[in-house]
Amino acid sequence: MGIFDKLRNELIDIIEWVDDSRHSIAWRFPRYQNEIKNGAQLIVRPGQVAVFVLNGQLADSFEPGHYTLKTDNLPILSTIAGWKYGFNSPFKAEVYFVSTKQITDLKWGTPNPIMLRDADFGPIRLRAFGTYTMKAVDPKALLKELIGTDSRFEVDEINELLRAIVASAFADLIGASKISALDLAANYRNLSEQLRKMVVERVDDEYGLDIPQLYIVNVSLPEEVEKALDARSSMGVIGDMNKYQQFQMGKAMTIAAENPGGGASEGMGLGMGFAMANRMAQGVQPAAGGAAPPPLPGQEMWHVAMNGQSEGPYDGPQLLAGIRGGKVTAQTLVWSPAIGNWTPAGQVPALAGAFAAAPPPLPPQ
Secondary structure, eight states: OOHHHHHHHHTOOEEOOOOOOSSEEEEEOOOGGGEEOTTOEEEEOTTEEEEEEETTEEEEEEOSEEEEOSGGGOHHHHHHHTOSSOOOSOEEOEEEEEEOSOEEEEEEEOSSOEEEEETTTEEEEEEEEEEEEEEESOHHHHIIIIITTOSEEETHHHHHHHHHHHHHHHHHHHHHHOOOGGGSGGGHHHHHHHHHHHHHHHHHHHHOEEOOOEEEEEEEOOHHHHHHHHHHHHHHHHOOHHHHHHHHHHHHHHHHHHOTTOOHHHHHHHHHHHHHHHHHHHHTOOOTTOOOOOOOTTOOOEEEEETTEEEEEEOHHHHHHHHHTTSSOTTSEEEOTTTOSOEEGGGOHHHHGGGSOOOOOOOOO
């Protein structure tokens, strides 16, 4: 081999991109004055496509493989450069490597709540978030529409655009689906696939991108609505709320009766219990114009005058618990439909026995 052949071989270029990042989409091969010599070696690794650009025009592209650059495999470039018989001198061109592998772990979400009309709740606001993957399928379209003359193009530069496209498509999808908010979780898989197809339609032709995977991870209601749903679920578990409130009030009064020296705090607790029962009774009043049926024997309901206000109604066991606890005295005014007037409790025959002196203890055996 002569010295000129040796020097010529030393001038042969190797054009390649060794990418160890996870979020790079494209990279421009750095060349001094963009000169590429005849016989240069082009190495395109799996998951890459190389695209030549000459004088601002997209030229030849190369799939993964090892190429020796010459006129035969640069037909478009040869036409643009006007080579009729091949080239022997260096030429100026830009080489862009575009990654075609999937870029994973990308996230999307709705920046603002989406207003919807729900079948169960009426107008509501929903938020959603999820994940998706992206890959380039048309490097030339990507270069033309997004990359331009950037020497390096990262996924962060397009992620904001893609998130906006996904959020917009989700709003269209969820509005057209007419699925109740409570049934959305059961339809995540189908909705995710429909959403993915809608997004692909918007980014494929225009940007040369594909969305191989897209998932809806969660659709959430506003915090105050979720709290209301939790309360509604709790009420469903409890069942009859009126009976539950009566049970809670009776339990509290029984505890107070077992501790008659509790002081002012217990009096406050009794008053709160009375108020609760009063609200309960108001919730079960008969409709306007209707007459309430009389109570069954032994189920007389009582109202009690406490601090100048009427509290109640209470059934017999609840009133007796208040008497035993010392909260209702013989002078406390009480009222029931049977007696018709406010009367001191000690003068009501049905209650007088509760104020009788306790019997003495049994004699020792």
